[in-house]
Amino acid sequence: MTGETPVPLPPARCGRPREVANLAYIVAALALLACAGAAEPGMALVPAGKYAPLFRGEKDAKEIAVVPFLLDERPVTNGEFLTFVRENPKWQRSQVKRLFADERYLSHWGGDLDLGKVDAAQPVTHVSWFAAKSFAAWRGRRLPTTVEWEFAASAGFTVAEGTKDPEFQKSIARWYGTPSPDVLPAAGSGRANIHGIRDLHGLVWEWTSDFNSAIVTGDARGDTGLERNLFCGAGSLGTKDTGNFPAFMRFGLRSSLKASYTVRNLGFRCAKAP
């Protein structure tokens, strides 16, 4: 991330009275463009907030500031991914390099450009981190960071703090306690959270840009000497919220993944700066 992209004019500019004729017209036009850019179709704005990380070092801050970002309202579908592989043949099933995707990459499809029995509206799964990352770049987007994803996923149906939304809590617990169905529902069929984002829980697991930032071993025996040797700094990491079981499951899953892995119930969605 370069951070050097031209900064669009702040939305506050929109609709301001014009003062000096020529220049003002240009400014107004630019502002309009900026406003139009913010309303990316299919994406919702996640407003600024604070995320309390699940694992943190003794000296780490209790909360991480999250700057506003846009997030896809639903996971990427098979249909969308088909368009991507059609335009980017190196990501087709028979063309992909083993370094970037394992043998099961898109194995549920009928062929390179054939969905077979798979529904175009279902979330795409059996995709590697590399494939997800390339798709996002192709759309002019990126994968969300783990912090961004977790922050968006912590929002409830009716309030920004999901922990204060009992109905939301209940529905999450239900999903994490149920195995994935054989036939996945269509992406976007879940109930929207307060930001208008669907299926962060209840459909598939999702890749994040820094999925490999979890410093826990698979079996999480935190007090072994082995772990201190495997992970620099691991000894100082502690968890803040032992009650948030779904979040533990997600961290556990992420730390067990490799970037080339493709999994039956692991998909992704894209993010972008507003």
Added chain:
Amino acid sequence: MKFLISLLAIQTAAALAADAPAPKKDAELPPCCRPALPAGKPTDRSLYQLDSTWTSDVGRKVKLSVLRGRPQVVAMFFSNCEYACPILVNDLRKLEAALPKDVLAKVDFALVSFDTKRDTPETLAAFRKKEKLPVASWTLLRGVEDDVRELAALLGINYAQDARGQFAHSNVITVLNAEGEIAFQQAGLGQGPAALAAEIAKLTAPKKP
């Protein structure tokens, strides 16, 4: 007039600068920065398919594929590290010392930094000097965040930056074969050089006819 004079001065300076530092001989450059060995298309599992650009401690921008042709011992680190990285680098030095001369001549070492902010080429150069890492066989690289994250993912290395800017990271030593494919990996510190040395000996053994 003043402008002309300064223009002249700039030109002279430029000409002098172009002449001044004698071009470094190959032996004075790290493995990443010597002319690449002849190579064809990378294999399907080769890390050298990556298109990312890295900067070495001598300031040159390179693709990882320049390392093709010789086995590489690769580790990721950062120079501000207090606990694990000095041990990790020490493990690599022990491995280097354990290799027979003829084997050592056929393998290179590469350290890649997690720290995209603080590990500038100058910082890496200072690290090389402090740790006395031989130029002829050690490559030190830095890259941008996305590319570091990607390489770490390929090497199976997890890392995260804490509030103080320090990195928590898994300690993994990877042996890449001449094609840039992962031939062997050892996780954990202080494991001793035996297993790595045996693997490198296998990779550098003359091919039987």
